Amino acid sequence: MRAGLMSWLNVFRGFPSIAVGLVIVGLYAAMALLAPWIAPMDPIMVHADAVLSPPSARFLLGTDGNGMDLLSRIIYGARYAFGIAVPAVLLSILIGLPVGLWAGYRGGWIDEALLRSMDLLRVFPSIILALTIVAATGQSITNVILVIGLLDAPIFARVVRAEILALRGGLLLESARAIGNGTTRMLFVHLLPNSISGALTQISVRMAWAIRVSATLAFVGIGIQQPTPEWGAMIRQGAEFMVTGEWWVALFPGLALVTLIFGLNLAADGIQDWMGRRRTQR
Amino acid sequence: MTSATAADAANPVLSIRGLHLAFASRDPQGAVRRAHVLNGVELEVGPGRIVGLIGETGAGKSMTATATIGLLPPSAEVTGEILFEGVDLLSLQGAALDKVRGARIGFVAQNPRAALEPVTRVGDQLVRLIQAHSSLTKQAARQRAIEILEAVGIPDPQARYRAYPHELSGGMAQRVVIAMALVNQPQLVIADEPTTGLDVTVQAQVLDLLQQLVRAQGAAALIITHDLGIVAQYCDDMAIMFAGRVVERGPVAQVFAHPQHPYTRRLIAASRARIGNALTSMKSDPPDLFRQNTACVYADRCELAAAVCQSAPLEKPCNPAAPTHRVLCHLAQMP
Amino acid sequence: MWVQLFRFLLRRLAVSLPLVVGVVFVTFMLVRIGGGDPVALLAGPTASAQEHAEIRKNLGLDKTLVTQFGIYITKAAKGDLGQSWLSSKQVSEEIGKRALVTLELLMWGVAIGALVGIPVGARAAARRGSLYDQVVRALSLAGFSIPTYWLGLIAILTFFYALGLSPAPMGRLDATLITPDRITGSYFIDALLRGQWEVARSALSHLLLPVMTVAVVACAPIMKHTRAIASEIVDSEFIRFARSSGLGERRIRGMVLRNSMVPVLTFVGTEIVGLLGTSSLIELIFSWGGIGQWGLQSILNGDFAAIQGYVLFAALLSVVVFIIIDAANYLLEPRGRERM
Numbered sequence: 001m002r003a004g005l006m007s008w009l010n011v012f013r014g015f016p017s018i019a020v021g022l023v024i025v026g027l028y029a030a031m032a033l034l035a036p037w038i039a040p041m042d043p044i045m046v047h048a049d050a051v052l053s054p055p056s057a058r059f060l061l062g063t064d065g066n067g068m069d070l071l072s073r074i075i076y077g078a079r080y081a082f083g084i085a086v087p088a089v090l091l092s093i094l095i096g097l098p099v100g101l102w103a104g105y106r107g108g109w110i111d112e113a114l115l116r117s118m119d120l121l122r123v124f125p126s127i128i129l130a131l132t133i134v135a136a137t138g139q140s141i142t143n144v145i146l147v148i149g150l151l152d153a154p155i156f157a158r159v160v161r162a163e164i165l166a167l168r169g170g171l172l173l174e175s176a177r178a179i180g181n182g183t184t185r186m187l188f189v190h191l192l193p194n195s196i197s198g199a200l201t202q203i204s205v206r207m208a209w210a211i212r213v214s215a216t217l218a219f220v221g222i223g224i225q226q227p228t229p230e231w232g233a234m235i236r237q238g239a240e241f242m243v244t245g246e247w248w249v250a251l252f253p254g255l256a257l258v259t260l261i262f263g264l265n266l267a268a269d270g271i272q273d274w275m276g277r278r279r280t281q282r
Numbered sequence: 283m284t285s286a287t288a289a290d291a292a293n294p295v296l297s298i299r300g301l302h303l304a305f306a307s308r309d310p311q312g313a314v315r316r317a318h319v320l321n322g323v324e325l326e327v328g329p330g331r332i333v334g335l336i337g338e339t340g341a342g343k344s345m346t347a348t349a350t351i352g353l354l355p356p357s358a359e360v361t362g363e364i365l366f367e368g369v370d371l372l373s374l375q376g377a378a379l380d381k382v383r384g385a386r387i388g389f390v391a392q393n394p395r396a397a398l399e400p401v402t403r404v405g406d407q408l409v410r411l412i413q414a415h416s417s418l419t420k421q422a423a424r425q426r427a428i429e430i431l432e433a434v435g436i437p438d439p440q441a442r443y444r445a446y447p448h449e450l451s452g453g454m455a456q457r458v459v460i461a462m463a464l465v466n467q468p469q470l471v472i473a474d475e476p477t478t479g480l481d482v483t484v485q486a487q488v489l490d491l492l493q494q495l496v497r498a499q500g501a502a503a504l505i506i507t508h509d510l511g512i513v514a515q516y517c518d519d520m521a522i523m524f525a526g527r528v529v530e531r532g533p534v535a536q537v538f539a540h541p542q543h544p545y546t547r548r549l550i551a552a553s554r555a556r557i558g559n560a561l562t563s564m565k566s567d568p569p570d571l572f573r574q575n576t577a578c579v580y581a582d583r584c585e586l587a588a589a590v591c592q593s594a595p596l597e598k599p600c601n602p603a604a605p606t607h608r609v610l611c612h613l614a615q616m617p
Numbered sequence: 618m619w620v621q622l623f624r625f626l627l628r629r630l631a632v633s634l635p636l637v638v639g640v641v642f643v644t645f646m647l648v649r650i651g652g653g654d655p656v657a658l659l660a661g662p663t664a665s666a667q668e669h670a671e672i673r674k675n676l677g678l679d680k681t682l683v684t685q686f687g688i689y690i691t692k693a694a695k696g697d698l699g700q701s702w703l704s705s706k707q708v709s710e711e712i713g714k715r716a717l718v719t720l721e722l723l724m725w726g727v728a729i730g731a732l733v734g735i736p737v738g739a740r741a742a743a744r745r746g747s748l749y750d751q752v753v754r755a756l757s758l759a760g761f762s763i764p765t766y767w768l769g770l771i772a773i774l775t776f777f778y779a780l781g782l783s784p785a786p787m788g789r790l791d792a793t794l795i796t797p798d799r800i801t802g803s804y805f806i807d808a809l810l811r812g813q814w815e816v817a818r819s820a821l822s823h824l825l826l827p828v829m830t831v832a833v834v835a836c837a838p839i840m841k842h843t844r845a846i847a848s849e850i851v852d853s854e855f856i857r858f859a860r861s862s863g864l865g866e867r868r869i870r871g872m873v874l875r876n877s878m879v880p881v882l883t884f885v886g887t888e889i890v891g892l893l894g895t896s897s898l899i900e901l902i903f904s905w906g907g908i909g910q911w912g913l914q915s916i917l918n919g920d921f922a923a924i925q926g927y928v929l930f931a932a933l934l935s936v937v938v939f940i941i942i943d944a945a946n947y948l949l950e951p952r953g954r955e956r957m
Contacts, residue, residue, distance in 0.1 A: 119636060120636055120639055120640060124640050124890075124931065124932055124935060125890055125891055125892075125893040125894035125895075125931060125935070126891075126894065127894030127895065127897075127898075128893065128894045128897065128912070128927075128928065128931055129640075131894075131913070131916055132644055132647065132916055132924060132928060133647055135916045135917065135919070136644075136647040137647065208762070212764060215764060216764065216766070216898065219764075219766055219898070220898070220901070220913055220916075220917070221917055222916070222917065235764075235766070235767055235770070238770070239766075239770055239902065242770045242773050242774050242778065243773065243777070243778065243785065243786070244778075245774075245778050247774050247778070250767070250770050251771070251774075254764065254767035254770070254771070257764055257767065258759075258762050258763050258764070258767070261761075261762040261763075261764075262758065262759060262762035265758050265761050265762050266758060269754075269758060351861045352860075352861075353857060353860060353861055376866075377865070379863070380863035380864070380865045381863065382863065383860075383861055383862060383863040384861070384862035384863030384864065385863060389858070389861040389862065391854070391857075391858045391861070393854060396853075396854035396855060397854055397855055397857075397858035398855055398858070399855045399859070399872060399876065400855065400876065400951070401875060401876055401949075401950065401951060402875075410864070410868065411862055411864065414862075414863065414864050414865060414868065415863065446951045448951070459858075462862060463862075
């Protein structure tokens, strides 16, 4: 146990970006979990006497156009960020992994379908696709999660498929089959663990993407709307006040977004470096 | 084959002395580890001699070549000297180093197709190399390029001039690489495993070509290989490396007839027992490069090992009485 | 070679068109299956059931979905993309008016982003591990993490509100000025061409902020990928061999450049496609009046034909960009030609 902990600490020392990234993400996750206890006020309580007031001692980050405390709304906003990103990425993995496993192992029409759908996604800017689909199918949080999850699934499938194709070139599968392993056993016991490492970076990247897209959707006016304390929706409201100088309404939610996405991307970058290093030393 | 004389030994083309090379790196756990790749390499290439540098994977052969040609990464920790034409190559940098390599020292790379630039025609690559080291006009350089292409046995050199590297077979590409190594008439040619990846029949052609051209120019050569057969057939002198040291060196005939080092003896015995590569048939764990060892590196595996072998430092060859045949062994006896 | 190139491009086009049709099909189905009922919107609250039925028939909504799609595609092939319910104008007309506006923003933004990003990324690859490199990596990571629309808002705040350097983010020209006669569709270029300096100046000042926002967002991934591509080449076997032949740093740098060109340009192409979505958001913030803004508003309003037109435009643009990239690859990369 102690040896395991020590080796993790060494990883962090060698790759500080993973550490810093995870710390940032951890802080936000804590914020999301502990929101009811940390937030100074009720995020949707209207303070009619202090509409659009700048940062002050009473409202640390100011209030928005409805007179709601920005700080509390940002803290609660973390819940929405994670609440959408985590299920969406889990969904992508749940769909993508088995499809990728099958496509890589068996090939055939699933492989073809996978490649075609990746082509389709490539031809098309994904933000527009997400916007259109969510707008068309109804603007609820569940739909947002479903759409992001579905759009990202091919990416995970492709990662797993690539890992499997690489493994097929090696001797691991041959020896396992020679010992007499059946198909299912091969898939789950041998292939799965080896392919997950490749997916690790993508998990972080896709989470950053999910948070970004959901905020964009809210910003455009699709999905979550006022008075829900979601960061994208908050920026949307703040946009109109930018020209008149009430800068805090859009600035702070945006900062929260940027920092969290940055943390996730930083961790992803570090994980990629770490994976690369592990690979060359094998 | 020319014979070694004392005068030749006094004026070697290349003289490597006390070459130590280490790399510090972080392992996946994040800790710092230092790999001691070369541990006091002593090597000489006499004028007009072809020296075969032989050893198992990880023995340090390629690293020696890399150090000589100046391709070590900045993180490399290197001490010692590599004397070529009176200059220590390790002290050269930038333009000074570039004047030497490609012109005075030619390098034949291991993987010919990968060594050639993918988006430029091979003829143009040759011309670029010629012009980098001379003041020839484009026309003259083109002419010279076609001449050398012909000299390395490429059929229809005018047409092949315009080929891209991926359009050439492995053997053709290796000939082009040899052409590039020799076109500026170097004093020394270093060939790093020049036959890897080539068909067996092509291997012999390439080596014949190399030997022939080197002799024709009166140059010296250092051929790095793991194949004793190549050493026996094409080289004048040989040097055997193990765990970053040259454990034995001398004229090929003499070393084959009277091998002094236990490792050399096993190598030769094993190669006599089977056709092909002796080293792949020898079972042993590779030496641990992370442990710096000033005593004999072969002691763990040696059937003759005595107590002195594990403890006494061993960095200089032990019997200077025979100047051309040197051995790194406490127990060596001369015939 | 040119004939082969032409044939190759035709093949690529043939492969891509089904993809475009596929994308439009998916959109078509989605907007009709999901979303609001346009008939109710058009008819108004007081319309009778018969009027509803009539409107439905006029819009062709009484036929099956597949038939509807078939009709749409055949009409589209002839250039008729239907009518926007909101403006009652032809969708093709709306797109035509705005296409160049969006392209202007996109092209300027990507050009500046690439002009900055490529050399910076290349330099970082040459000096890996140095401070310059670390800063570049951090900057590109940060650039990746900033939502475009927020960046646009911050830019407005800084340069318009705080510093007063930029004009208000309303459109492409001062409301008081007359738009120049159309030559290219770009206010800036047209005004320059006609010598209308005042108008040109105004157009330029309006262009500045949105273009810079796109440029910053485009720069980050270009920088990162140029660095990655150039690094891979710097580490490659042939560069190593070139060094061992004493070719000198200047020639080596030329080799790295020449060999990175194609992958980098390919990447810039894919970036352009990705930026289509991003620039739409910027158009929204700056009231740019391009296809992006129009398309987003159509989505919000459930304007079927307009949405499909928007999607079709984006998909076709992507295909064109990819074909251009393929052509460049074919011409410049000798290795791939046999495969093609």
